Amino acid sequence: MTPDEDHHLASDLARQTGELLLELRNRVLDQDDSERRAYDGYDYWGGGVTGSLRWEGDQAAHEFLMKELSRLRPDDAVLSEEGRDDRSRLNADRVWIVDPLDGSNDYPNPNSSEWAVHVALVVDGEPVAGAVSVPGQNQVYSTLMSPTTRPTARDKPLILSGRSAVRAARIVAAEIGADVATCGSAGVKAMAVVSGVADLYVHGGWMYEWDSCAPEVVARAAGLDVSNLAGERIEYNKSYPEIAGFMVSRPEFTEAAIEALGS
Ligand SMILES: [Mg+2]
Incomplete structure (x- = not known):
C-alpha cells in the first residue's frame, strides 16, 4: 500500500461520512418541522428527535467507516x-483512529457547523495520513494539502478553546496578547487554525486519541506545530488511548505558548 493511497482514502472517507451525516440530519429534521423550528437559539439541547439524532449520527457514521475500512484495508486495525x-490494535502496525462524529451535541442543530468527521492512519504509533471533514462548512482538510504559511491579517492573535477547560487558553492569551473564543469540536477548532481563521487551539483538559489524531496529522501537513501542553509529541495507539492537553499553533506562537503553560 503506498502512502499516497492512504491520504486519498482518508480524505474520501471523511468526505463521504460527512455527506452521509448531512443527509441523515436533513431527512430526520424534514420529517419533523417543529424540531427544526426549535433551533432558533444556540443552546438548544432538546430530547426527542434531537437526542436520537445524536445517537443515530454516531452509529451511522461509525458503521459506514467500519464497513469501508474492512472492505478497503482488511488487514488494518481500527480504533x-x-x-x-478489543485491544487487537495493540499488536497491529497500521491502525486507523476515527471519530465518526466529533461534536455530536452540535450535530442535530442545523444552524451549527461545529461538528466534524475524523479519519487518521497511525503506523507504529505515529499519525501518517488523515482527514477532517467539516460538512457544515462544506470543507475537507487532509494530508493531501500542502503547507500554508500565509501571514495572519489580525492585529491580535486569536486562540480557540473548548467550552470547558478554557483556563489554559487564557494563560497563553495573557502571555501573547491574544483573544480567546470557544466553540465545539476539536476538529473544527484545529481546522480553523489550518484555514487561518484562528492562530492557536489550546485544550487544557484530557481528551481521547480519536479527538486529536486526525486534527494533528492534518495540522502538521499544513505546517503547524502540534504537541501536548508541555511541548511534547503525542504518542498514538496507546493501550489507554487518552492524551493530557493538546495544542495546535502557528509556529511563531509555539515557544511563548509552551513557556507560559509551563510557568
Ligand atoms: Mg464522536
Whole structure:
C-alpha cells in the first residue's frame, strides 16, 4: 500500500461520512418541522428527535467507516470512538483512529457547523495520513494539502478553546496578547487554525486519541506545530488511548505558548 493511497482514502472517507451525516440530519429534521423550528437559539439541547439524532449520527457514521475500512484495508486495525476496543490494535502496525462524529451535541442543530468527521492512519504509533471533514462548512482538510504559511491579517492573535477547560487558553492569551473564543469540536477548532481563521487551539483538559489524531496529522501537513501542553509529541495507539492537553499553533506562537503553560 503506498502512502499516497492512504491520504486519498482518508480524505474520501471523511468526505463521504460527512455527506452521509448531512443527509441523515436533513431527512430526520424534514420529517419533523417543529424540531427544526426549535433551533432558533444556540443552546438548544432538546430530547426527542434531537437526542436520537445524536445517537443515530454516531452509529451511522461509525458503521459506514467500519464497513469501508474492512472492505478497503482488511488487514488494518481500527480504533473508533463508537466501537468496542478489543485491544487487537495493540499488536497491529497500521491502525486507523476515527471519530465518526466529533461534536455530536452540535450535530442535530442545523444552524451549527461545529461538528466534524475524523479519519487518521497511525503506523507504529505515529499519525501518517488523515482527514477532517467539516460538512457544515462544506470543507475537507487532509494530508493531501500542502503547507500554508500565509501571514495572519489580525492585529491580535486569536486562540480557540473548548467550552470547558478554557483556563489554559487564557494563560497563553495573557502571555501573547491574544483573544480567546470557544466553540465545539476539536476538529473544527484545529481546522480553523489550518484555514487561518484562528492562530492557536489550546485544550487544557484530557481528551481521547480519536479527538486529536486526525486534527494533528492534518495540522502538521499544513505546517503547524502540534504537541501536548508541555511541548511534547503525542504518542498514538496507546493501550489507554487518552492524551493530557493538546495544542495546535502557528509556529511563531509555539515557544511563548509552551513557556507560559509551563510557568
Ligand atoms: Mg464522536
